[in-house]
Amino acid sequence: MRAIMKPLLAVQACVWLSIANPVLAAPFTPADPQQVLETLPRSIADPQMQELQELRRQLATRPDDLALALQVARRNLAIGRAEGDPRYTGYAQAALAPWWDQDPPPPEVLLLRAVLRQNRHDFAGALADLRQVLAVQPRHPQAWLIQAVIQQVQGEPIAALQSCLALRRRAVSLSFVTCWSGAASRGGQAAVAYRSLSQALAGNFAASPEERQWALTVLAEIAEQRGDASAAETHFRAALELGQRNVYLLGAYADFLLDQQRPAEVRALLQDEQSADNLLLRLALAERRLDDTVWQHHTEVLEARFAAARQRGDGAHFATEARLRLDLRQQAPEALTLARQNWAQGQREPQDARLLLEAALAASQPEAAREVLDWLERVRLEDERLAKLSQRLQELKS
């Protein structure tokens, strides 16, 4: 028996070692001083970055200036959102350092701390911060809005709807309608939600490009949910045409194109998007379908990043890695484990449900999907893709 155990142990040891200690590649000395080693996502000549640099310089001389610190933090978060880059949340946190660990920090700091915590998948911490803000300022619109978004991400559309309604006590704005429609569409009222949001977008709300982009993205997602591909296409395009860079939107549109069997367009869209994991994954998925061998290289790059995240103890990559295991590596059991971990950490949007259902199907483990099927029934989410998957799982079981 030991003879069999040992090779197994050796394999396990190797697997463990490769996970825990990504092997460091051999360093080199470039020959040419002109050789470009790294391209920055945004050059320092970028006006937005220059403005931020100036604010950072001011903050360095007056680190206790709360208004200035908040400004620096918000700018960093805005860039971080556009690029999908967690470094900027770190920079934002650093600007708020003097207040970060106060008990309690000023409400404005609490609010940003909630956003940061949500981005790091610490949903409980984020909601606790928001509750503190709302305890002091019960009508704080931003706190309600962020709370609604977190509740939606957590798959609690009823709670999200209530938070959105609290926003309305202030005024009807495009953000309110978007908030409400997003929550309602995931709580069994997709048709009404779609109509209200279309009307709001056509109306004369004073709204910034960011607000419009958010509204159009939500509208496109509701159209997808209802199986109206041509409407979804129109709204995604309109959202992209606003010219605001947004990694989430690019990912959602790429998923839509992949569902529509249009991988060539995905490759064209994401060709230069290799730093955000979710976009690199979609690029690799498209390349694979187009028989472009680069997909293998891109998959390895992603695996190396996941290995580093594991070593760090991060869980933010679970969904991306599950999709990679499922569609690029044909490792259904591993994909299922990751999809369940993703679900268990409270990430429960329709795409998370879909991931888990697909993984359970591929692994022929319909029981593993029980939790998601119960959830679908409870929140009454209408989604054509999810309905088909649920049906196939039921058939597999019987």
Next chain:
Amino acid sequence: MIEKLHRWWVPLILSATLVLLLLGAWPAFAHKPSDSYLRLTPREGGWQLRWDIALRDLEYALGLDRDGDGAITWGELQARETAVVNYALEHLSLRTGETACVSRPGAVQVVQHSDGAYAVLDVALDCPAAEAATLDYRLFFALDPSHRGLLQVNRPTGVTSVVLAPEQSQYVLDTAPGGGSWRPFVSYWVEGVWHIWIGFDHILFLLALLLPSVLWWENGRWRPAAALRPVVLETAGIVTAFTLAHSLTLSLAVLSVVNLPGRLVESTIAFTVVLAALNNLFPLVKARRWVLAFTLGLIHGFGFASVLQDLGLPSDALALALAGFNLGVETGQLTIVAIMLPFTFLIRRTWFYRRLALPVGSAMVAAVALVWCLERSLNLKLLTPLGGS
């Protein structure tokens, strides 16, 4: 009137403030966060540190992109090399007690990680005393509290991984590198000796080969050797041939030149024991039995290799660890020979030894090994407590 004004103003104010906070409206991040990679390896009088730091982070902290074109060239990094090294070393310290270890940085190089290019610092840390050293890491924490230092400590006993964070910025390196570079050698030597002693299949293989070394085959039967000298020479030849063979295959396997499936290796090892024992009963190879030891010994090296892979090899002291393990195996064998040979030499003339110990012993060895061979190749469990190396 006031009511009206209020209604008109609120959306404007709201949208102005909401804009920045729609941040909350987009789920999760998609990038690899900021990490630096540290690898500490003990060496004579201190530690050797390899430290990979992302150029993007150095750019944020120090500004490498001089011409502001959004690209960092090797020339731009070289121009700031001193600043980079000084900045990094200001944010890392290694101390034993009250005394800080002296750092001697080498030339900066470059490496590509999954998320971009990193500067590679190669630093020798000279620590005064051979006691526990404390590593204190603070790089980038003030600029980006989500930054992490991913530390890997290579000790002869294995590899430890540690995540250095603002709330956990210190790590105690408990095994002082006092013995310096000989540590891996010694500990792998011990492993080698131990492995031979607990590895019944290797012992039985040696036993089967050595049982007839105090005899010689003539006219269809074993006769006692007349003098000690040829016996010692033959034994030495057999043991050396066995060692050379398994050292060769062990090195090939550890360096990943040859890879054989574990089950095949383990079953074949058992089979070599069967062959060696049968050769005592029905001698095919009579003279030059070192050839037999060498040929069959080749497969044993692959078995040792899987043990070494279980233990984990320090990549920086690979040769030393391999040599240590091999010599350990050799020492273990010689000890067995040293115990067995005088004894068998003394009783070689007895009827008991020639008619009972040799044939019955060999037959028993062959039988046990045959059972192992079946167990291992067919994945059965016939004979429990023994077996396996």
